[in-house]
Amino acid sequence: MTLWTVWSQLFYVRHQPNKAGAAMAHIGLVLAMAGACLSDAGLVQKEIGLRPGQQETLGGYQFVFMGTTPVRGPNYLADYAFFSVTDDAGRRTDMHPEKRWYARPDVVMTEAAVDSTWRRDLYITLGEPLAQEAWSVRLQVKSFISLLWLGGGLVVLVGFWAVGSRMWRYRQGTESLRATGQSGLAV
Numbered sequence: 001m002t003l004w005t006v007w008s009q010l011f012y013v014r015h016q017p018n019k020a021g022a023a024m025a026h027i028g029l030v031l032a033m034a035g036a037c038l039s040d041a042g043l044v045q046k047e048i049g050l051r052p053g054q055q056e057t058l059g060g061y062q063f064v065f066m067g068t069t070p071v072r073g074p075n076y077l078a079d080y081a082f083f084s085v086t087d088d089a090g091r092r093t094d095m096h097p098e099k100r101w102y103a104r105p106d107v108v109m110t111e112a113a114v115d116s117t118w119r120r121d122l123y124i125t126l127g128e129p130l131a132q133e134a135w136s137v138r139l140q141v142k143s144f145i146s147l148l149w150l151g152g153g154l155v156v157l158v159g160f161w162a163v164g165s166r167m168w169r170y171r172q173g174t175e176s177l178r179a180t181g182q183s184g185l186a187v
């Protein structure tokens with residue numbers, strides 16, 4: 001369906017070039033919808049308890065929990081977690097989610113660790129501390145999030161283009177009226 005819509009919009013523009021903005025906006029909308037559907041369909045997640053040194057495999061990635069350390073921020077205290085993530089090809093990345101405690105107001109916030117590529121996003125979120133240095137952890141692998149951003153960005157870009165071109169055409173019209181000495185008002 002996505003390919004059909006994109007192809008039909010490109011065909012439409014080929015025969016009516018002045019409709020390029022509308023076609024690009026439709027393509028952006030279709031890409032965003034495809035990204036939302038594919039990311040939801042490809043979502044793999046797991047909520048587990050991990051102790052330092054334990055590992056979990058999810059969606060072709062091996063997540064190793066290395067532990068936490070207390071950290072003081074400008075207006076909060078946090079438990080800063082260390083995770084090492086390795087994919088099937090052996091590529092490794094480090095991720096650091098946090099559990100933050102703000103004194104005023106008395107609020108606890110979770111800062112998820114995110115690692116993004118054009119094909120997938122990895123999310124690690126710290127839950128509550130458990131017994132014996134263990135933490136509850138949510139691991140997520142989401143596919144095609146980049147399509148959602150690409151589509152949304154295209155729609156916004158085309159919106160700015162449409163507003164800018166309309167303003168430019170308006171200015172061109174008023175300048176040509178001034179040059180001919182007309183007011184532009186109908187009598």
